[in-house]
Amino acid sequence: MNAADLSPIYDLIVIGGGPAGLAAASVASRAGLSTVLLDENPGIGGQIYRAITTSPVTDRSILGDDYWVGKALAAEARSSGAAIVVGATVWSLDPHRIVGVSIAGQTRLIEGRRIIVATGALERPFAIPGWTLPGVMTAGGAQTALKAQGLVPSGRTVLAGTGPLLWLLAAQILRAGGQIAALLDTTPTRNWLLALPHLPEFALSPYFPKGLKLLREVKARVPVHKVDRIAAVGEGKLREVAFGLDGGAERRLPADLLLLHQGVVPNVNLALAAGLAHRWNARQLCFEPVLDSDFGGSIAGIAVAGDGAGIAGGTAAAQRGRIAAMAAVRALRPEASLPDPQAARQRLQREEMGRAFLDWLNRPADAFRRPDGDTLVCRCEEVTARQVREAARLGCEGPNQMKAFLRCGMGPCQGRLCGLTVTELIAETRESTPAEVGYYRLRPPVKPITLAELASLPISAAERKAVER
Incomplete structure (x- = not known):
């Protein structure tokens, strides 16, 4: 599918093709919602089920049984009737549920009556x-x-x-x-x-x-x-x-x-850019969105499912996607037939069992989360731990002010490789907490796009006349 083939509005836009996104798209589409799933990778599956439909690894024992569970999930989504678009980079999501997406160098803005952000996790x-x-x-x-x-x-x-x-x-x-x-x-x-x-x-x-x-x-x-x-x-x-x-x-x-x-942490950049409220998770040592029991965020119509809502693993992510999708269906088509939501919640609870033990056992050591000396913290702008600490001692109170001091977090990765490190370094140096220090303020585009892609945005006849004048 090309960018021009996208509809201007969908009932549901799912961002991310991992387990949460695949499960959500399948449930919503089967319930009658016009649904599109957008993923920037060449194929669906996310990281946990990467290349699930195309992997050259044919010996199932190498990747393990848990990996191949994704094959059924992918098949379910593909047969659901949802539009699945790969190679689609989502670079913007605003509070009005307008999504900016680029496909093969062409950019479009599309609207979703409901949005499910299923962008998964990043390595810490x-x-x-x-x-x-x-x-x-x-x-x-x-x-x-x-x-x-x-x-x-x-x-x-x-x-x-x-x-x-x-x-x-x-x-x-x-x-x-x-x-x-x-x-x-x-x-x-x-x-x-x-x-x-x-x-x-x-x-x-x-x-x-x-x-x-x-x-x-x-x-x-x-x-x-x-x-x-x-x-x-x-x-x-x-x-x-x-x-x-x-x-x-x-x-x-x-x-x-x-x-x-x-370890891994929620990929919160897009949710932050949309303006969703987030909080510090002291057990998992990361920021996560503030969500209700249906994984709805602080902005009406925008939900976050999967590991982007807090780390719990692939099978739990799929259940979260199903729960979020069922909430979207109930809001838009209350008469639609749905799977038993209680069954999904029970499966999710079972999948989350033992998570606390793993989180506490695998908490990274302080020294590896908060480096010192000339160790690079921000690779994009080549900022060291010593520079971040010195700026904090000079009065820099948070990551956003640190951008003005050192430009950290302003490179192509938009803070994905340094955000938590910078927050924790500032908090330690100023004898504060990560919750008080906060995280980078994200602005679109949250992924690098070219000026040509922006220029490809279609404009209305009225806008064209205004430009010609």
Whole structure:
């Protein structure tokens, strides 16, 4: 579909083609709403089900059973009658539910009577010395290459960080025939004290047997080191990974590839740009939208579903998408037949069991969330942790004022790679809290687009006459 083929108005616009977006589009379209799903990737699936319809990885055991669940979800959405548009970059969403979208260099503004933002999650910033060297990338990036292109890391590969995705990727690489030189576990030991009260619920959840199996699978074949400091070392490209624990002697491993990960956080940029209220989640250490029980936000007609509403995983995201879509249907077509909403809520509750244990156990260490010295924080504008701290000491009270001081957050990523780090650095330096400091104020376009794309926006006859005068 081209941008010109989009209708000017839909009952429901779903932004994001991951599990939440696919489930929402399917429910809404089957209930009779005119529905369009927009996703900027070449195919649907989001990150968790990346390339689910096109992956060259045919051995189902490599990516695991949980990945292939996405195939049924994608088929359900495709057969629902919803318009599914890939390669569509949504760069604007305003409080009046007007969406700016670019497809193949052409831009259109379309209106939704209801909007569901299903933009998923981002990997949490993990700024360590040398993290901008060629040869250092995120675990999520490596997993995307594996799912979409069947690419397996070669050479001396080191994984570092904390969280379930790190162990899952390690297992997937090993199953695909790759080798891992070491896994550097940055999980603070004291996290167990925070997590233990939630262990009984976790033990009853589906996460427990899956997690135990992953740990055993990886530890049987990969050396695992507990560490509290890491640095990527090299001139022009990665050569070594330096690490140590509790002030002990530094160790070094030769490495060709370092994959970093310390959890995921909601992708809130579009929701913030729309003006939805957000709050600080002290358990997950991130900002999340303020939502009601149907995942509706503070602006009427705009909902947020999936991990963008708070991290809970792929199967929970699908249930959230269904619940948000059912609320949209009830508002626009109350006579329509719908699945049992209570059943979806019960499944969601079951999928969220054990989440508290995982959140507390995998909280990234302070040192890895709040770097120091000349470690780059904002890659786009090359701003260091020392510069951010110095600006905060001079009186800079928040990230938006920091833009004027240092331009951090003003590059192509619009703060996605530095936002939480800058907030936490300011809060620590000023002895405040992230909730008080706040986050970047997002303005459209929230994704880079060209002037030619903006110029391609159609104008009305009246506007054309005004221009000609």
